[in-house]
Amino acid sequence: MDVSPFTGYVYPNETIISWTALIVVYPYLTGLVAGAFTISSLYQVFGFRHLKPVAHFALLVSLSCMVVVPLPLLLHLGHPERAFNAMITPHMTSAFAVFSYAAAFYVILLMLETWFVFRPYIVHQAQQREGLLAWFYRVLSLGSYDLSEKAMNYDRKWIFALAIIGIPGAHGLHGYVGFVFGSLKSREWWSSDLMPAIFLFSAIISGTALVIVLYVLSCKLRKVAVDLPCLKVMAYALWGFMMFTLLLEGVEFASLVYRGREGIEIIMEFVRGPLIVPFFILQFGIGSVLPLALITFMIWRGTSGKALVVGVAMSAVLVLLAVLMMRWNVVIGGQEIAKTGKGLLAYHPAIFGREGLLAAASVLVTPFVLLLVMIRLFPPWEEEATSASLVASAR
Amino acid sequence: MEENEQLEKQQRERRDFLSCLGSAIACGAAAVATNALSPQATAATREAAADGSPVPAIPGYDWTKHSWAFGVDATKCIGCLRCVEACKRENDVPGDAHHFRTWVERYVYLEDEDTPRIDSHHDPVNIEASGSESEYRFANRYKDAKVDKAFFVPKLCNQCTHPACVQVCPTGATYKTKDGVVLIDHAYCIGCQYCVQACPYGARYFDEEKGVSDKCTWCYHRITKGLQPACVEACPVGARIFGDRNDKQSPISQFIRNNRVQVLRPETGNAPNVFYVGIDKDVV
Numbered sequence: 082m083d084v085s086p087f088t089g090y091v092y093p094n095e096t097i098i099s100w101t102a103l104i105v106v107y108p109y110l111t112g113l114v115a116g117a118f119t120i121s122s123l124y125q126v127f128g129f130r131h132l133k134p135v136a137h138f139a140l141l142v143s144l145s146c147m148v149v150v151p152l153p154l155l156l157h158l159g160h161p162e163r164a165f166n167a168m169i170t171p172h173m174t175s176a177f178a179v180f181s182y183a184a185a186f187y188v189i190l191l192m193l194e195t196w197f198v199f200r201p202y203i204v205h206q207a208q209q210r211e212g213l214l215a216w217f218y219r220v221l222s223l224g225s226y227d228l229s230e231k232a233m234n235y236d237r238k239w240i241f242a243l244a245i246i247g248i249p250g251a252h253g254l255h256g257y258v259g260f261v262f263g264s265l266k267s268r269e270w271w272s273s274d275l276m277p278a279i280f281l282f283s284a285i286i287s288g289t290a291l292v293i294v295l296y297v298l299s300c301k302l303r304k305v306a307v308d309l310p311c312l313k314v315m316a317y318a319l320w321g322f323m324m325f326t327l328l329l330e331g332v333e334f335a336s337l338v339y340r341g342r343e344g345i346e347i348i349m350e351f352v353r354g355p356l357i358v359p360f361f362i363l364q365f366g367i368g369s370v371l372p373l374a375l376i377t378f379m380i381w382r383g384t385s386g387k388a389l390v391v392g393v394a395m396s397a398v399l400v401l402l403a404v405l406m407m408r409w410n411v412v413i414g415g416q417e418i419a420k421t422g423k424g425l426l427a428y429h430p431a432i433f434g435r436e437g438l439l440a441a442a443s444v445l446v447t448p449f450v451l452l453l454v455m456i457r458l459f460p461p462w463e464e465e466a467t468s469a470s471l472v473a474s475a476r
Numbered sequence: 477m478e479e480n481e482q483l484e485k486q487q488r489e490r491r492d493f494l495s496c497l498g499s500a501i502a503c504g505a506a507a508v509a510t511n512a513l514s515p516q517a518t519a520a521t522r523e524a525a526a527d528g529s530p531v532p533a534i535p536g537y538d539w540t541k542h543s544w545a546f547g548v549d550a551t552k553c554i555g556c557l558r559c560v561e562a563c564k565r566e567n568d569v570p571g572d573a574h575h576f577r578t579w580v581e582r583y584v585y586l587e588d589e590d591t592p593r594i595d596s597h598h599d600p601v602n603i604e605a606s607g608s609e610s611e612y613r614f615a616n617r618y619k620d621a622k623v624d625k626a627f628f629v630p631k632l633c634n635q636c637t638h639p640a641c642v643q644v645c646p647t648g649a650t651y652k653t654k655d656g657v658v659l660i661d662h663a664y665c666i667g668c669q670y671c672v673q674a675c676p677y678g679a680r681y682f683d684e685e686k687g688v689s690d691k692c693t694w695c696y697h698r699i700t701k702g703l704q705p706a707c708v709e710a711c712p713v714g715a716r717i718f719g720d721r722n723d724k725q726s727p728i729s730q731f732i733r734n735n736r737v738q739v740l741r742p743e744t745g746n747a748p749n750v751f752y753v754g755i756d757k758d759v760v
Binding site for chain 2: 174
């Protein structure tokens with residue numbers, strides 16, 4: 082039981098912050114899913130050919146994050162073993178009741194799309210490999226080794242359709258996370274119609290940034306050159322969506338202050354005090370303005386080569402930090418402003434324990450461990466897929 | 477002590493037996509549709525079953541016949557906190573300064589100050605005065621100041637007509653009863669704490685030990701047996717009023733009829749059912 086110290090007057094039951102670091106991780110992960118899926122869809126649906134090198138990879142990133150999304154929620158529950166109660170008897174007026182269905186639907190969609198995308202590879206492996214892994218691919222091929230032009234056309238149709246359904250799916254899932262917070266009337270800090278839109282755009286930038294960082298990192302590890310046109314398109318996307326995000330956040334904050342409803346004094350006290358480091362310095366300054374300026378500068382100067390790679394990757398890392406801080410400032414920040422409108426709480430996260438920072442960090446790392454495994458099983462890099470096809474055709 | 481435990485055990489067994497008996501009678505009545513129960517009770521059972529809500533297994537109690545409400549006369553409250561202590565004991569509320577089904581706030585307007593100083597028994601200064609987190613007291617912290625105006629405001633769950641907590645519960649573990657009380661099914665609650673977030677009044681807390689949310693039920697286990705809530709019974713000055721609004725002569729009906737009453741935060745649209753007399757505009 083972590084009791085938060087307070088100033089002013091807060092309700093006695095508020096002194097224990099109920100949604101902790103784990104609930105910060107939850108919207109962060111969903112955001113990464115939506116963002117990475119957007120990159121994948123820009124290629125699959127909207128024909129951004131430049132994004133080809135990362136299209137399949139982005140899909141794997143999306144899937145590996147999505148599988149972990151329910152984990153922070155499960156860990157947070159007082160009775161995780163009863164989690165399915167929300168599915169058995171969903172209470173339809175609750176925003177949370179939809180979650181399990183939406184998440185399950187989306188995981189299935191992602192798995193299906195991944196299966197179709199990697200089907201040629203799976204079939205090749207099932208035919209070439211021997212041993213345990215061969216069985217793995219054989220089971221995964223579901224008995225269909227048909228890679229004829231007709232079959233591939235059929236697959237492409239499915240991929241296209243799934244990617245199209247996936248766009249409202251992924252964005253809906255994340256917009257809804259914004260609704261979970263924005264629809265509550267108990268907290269002025271959360272209660273905003275713009276919350277879903279803000280969550281959505283920040284999701285897109287976080288996912289894009291993650292794909293950039295992981296792609297550059299993987300190129301270094303694989304010792305291959307970064308595809309500059311591809312990186313540039315992602316940097317442009319990042320830049321554009323960041324503008325939207327900042328604008329929406331600005332408008333939301335401005336209207337909160339402008340409306341000046343009851344309790345605004347304590348909100349301003351919060352903004353001018355405890356929020357300076359996490360919001361103004363980390364989220365807004367270092368995380369948003371700096372990368373935006375950096376990318377603008379590189380576009381303006383026509384930076385290319387290694388400088389571009391380093392610059393964009395650095396910006397992406399900062400954006401990832403900014404979005405994490407945004408989630409923190411919304412989830413924790415909202416609870417630090419007392420419902421009384423007359424006091425502030427100071428959340429001091431525990432390191433250990435079920436709700437501690439270590440648990441939250443472990444959950445945050447899990448998708449990347451999963452991703453490492455998935456990349457081994459389904460290489461998303463074009464050259465490897467091509468070489469596999471070549472080997473197959475040589476035989 | 478041992479005798480007490482023995483007695484309690486016997487009472488519990490008796491209650492269990494009666495509740496089983498009640499269920500058996502209800503089931504029997506529904507199954508064979510005999511006239512063993514009064515026609516109204518049978519109708520109530522049918523009505524409750526028709527809209528899918530469970531029928532409470534409380535012998536001799538028909539929840540369609542009551543409309544409970546609560547009144548607080550803040551002009552009478554002396555801040556003795558007996559209500560808080562009674563509630564903690566009656567309802568097995570964790571004995572610390574961070575979990576309360578009911579609490580009392582103190583509003584003090586000092587001379588030349590526009591806004592009140594607000595505190596409650598969970599304030600560190602008050603805890604220091606009581607010497608323990610499990611004992612509650614208001615420290616005499618304004619004894620050297622010039623006080624313009626001061627009063628106490630008891631708080632508890634408002635059992636809202638449109639409860640935000642019920643709206644957000646993903647499983648339906650928390651629900652509104654037909655007699656107007658919001659209850660939590662502790663055997664079904666998953667402990668997500670969305671309801672704790674949604675309550676604008678801070679009336680809910682999370683019981684870490686039980687892994688579920690909890691809050692005031694107006695002592696539902698007592699009121700359905702014709703008793704008063706523990707806090708009402710413990711209040712030495714009659715600041716807490718409880719009763720059935722269906723009964724026009726009940727204390728609560730008279731309280732609402734004879735006073736200009738108000739509710740907390742009407743702008744939330746929750747439509748609370750705790751009616752206040754003698755509170756100020758600054759009451760949160």
